[in-house]
Amino acid sequence: MISVKWKAPWRERNGRFSPLKAAVFALLFLPALWFLTAAATGALNPKPVTELIHRSGDWAIRLVLLSLLVTPLRKIAEWPKLIAVRRMVGVAAFAYAFAHLTLYIVDQHYDLAHVASEIALRFYLTIGFVTLLGLAALAATSTDAMIRRLGAPRWNRLHKIVYGLAALGIFHFYLQSKADVFEPVAMTGFYLQLMLFRALIKRRVAVFVAASVAAILGVGLTIFAEAAWYAVRRHYDFWEVIAANIDPDMFPRPSFYVAVAGAAALAIYLGRFWLKRRASRLLAAAE
Numbered sequence: 001m002i003s004v005k006w007k008a009p010w011r012e013r014n015g016r017f018s019p020l021k022a023a024v025f026a027l028l029f030l031p032a033l034w035f036l037t038a039a040a041t042g043a044l045n046p047k048p049v050t051e052l053i054h055r056s057g058d059w060a061i062r063l064v065l066l067s068l069l070v071t072p073l074r075k076i077a078e079w080p081k082l083i084a085v086r087r088m089v090g091v092a093a094f095a096y097a098f099a100h101l102t103l104y105i106v107d108q109h110y111d112l113a114h115v116a117s118e119i120a121l122r123f124y125l126t127i128g129f130v131t132l133l134g135l136a137a138l139a140a141t142s143t144d145a146m147i148r149r150l151g152a153p154r155w156n157r158l159h160k161i162v163y164g165l166a167a168l169g170i171f172h173f174y175l176q177s178k179a180d181v182f183e184p185v186a187m188t189g190f191y192l193q194l195m196l197f198r199a200l201i202k203r204r205v206a207v208f209v210a211a212s213v214a215a216i217l218g219v220g221l222t223i224f225a226e227a228a229w230y231a232v233r234r235h236y237d238f239w240e241v242i243a244a245n246i247d248p249d250m251f252p253r254p255s256f257y258v259a260v261a262g263a264a265a266l267a268i269y270l271g272r273f274w275l276k277r278r279a280s281r282l283l284a285a286a287e
Helices: 019-027 030-040 048-077 080-107 112-121 123-140 144-150 152-159 159-179 182-202 207-233 238-244 254-286
Strands: none
Touching: 019 159, 030 048, 048 123, 048 144, 048 159, 048 182, 048 207, 048 254, 080 112, 080 123, 080 159, 112 123, 112 207, 112 254, 123 152, 123 159, 144 152, 144 182, 159 182, 207 238, 207 254
């Protein structure tokens, strides 16, 4: 039997205080604090519980994507210590997803039989529940003790399901959003950028090239995803939605935010590269 020794989330493996982990830990509570304050002050009326259901679910998916961002950002910014917050962000994603389900149960007046039947009969709820179960499995095995118990290879294979869970979570977001899918489309673009970057890095493509390709293709695929969704679900003209992405009167589209994310990644890489070159020159001059 493996004993579990609790360690404060703001401490490193050696027990030292980590400003990075402490800052991220505090920031993960801010969304909950913000929308709970809004509910307490009446800002979410007339249906505060419904609003809380939506907001907790939104943040669950956002945090899943942020957990996927950690490794690419660590490579782009050359910030190895960033990996220390990945599991923390992932566990927070599960916490918000669990709150999402709990609030839905509250909204259904704690009728668990009805909730179970809704999950079984409504496809978008089934997708959401499967995603929650997957996140629960990842959260339950997120400790160092579980890594030792499972073994690193098995643990890594298990935690790769997060890529599929992110896709399912975004799909659930599309289905429950109905008419307005602005944010799910943007999330699709962010997700595709992250997956493209990972795939290219795995093939040993240079970081800057991988980030550039992911940034450009991510925008194009976001535009395509938006047009395809509206064409299939809302019967809008596919090419009109494509054209909306270059129409100033329709600005901004989700593709704009995906483009900003890609440009930000490239700016971080170039900024880091410039700082390294400058440091090298200063060191050479000092010698």
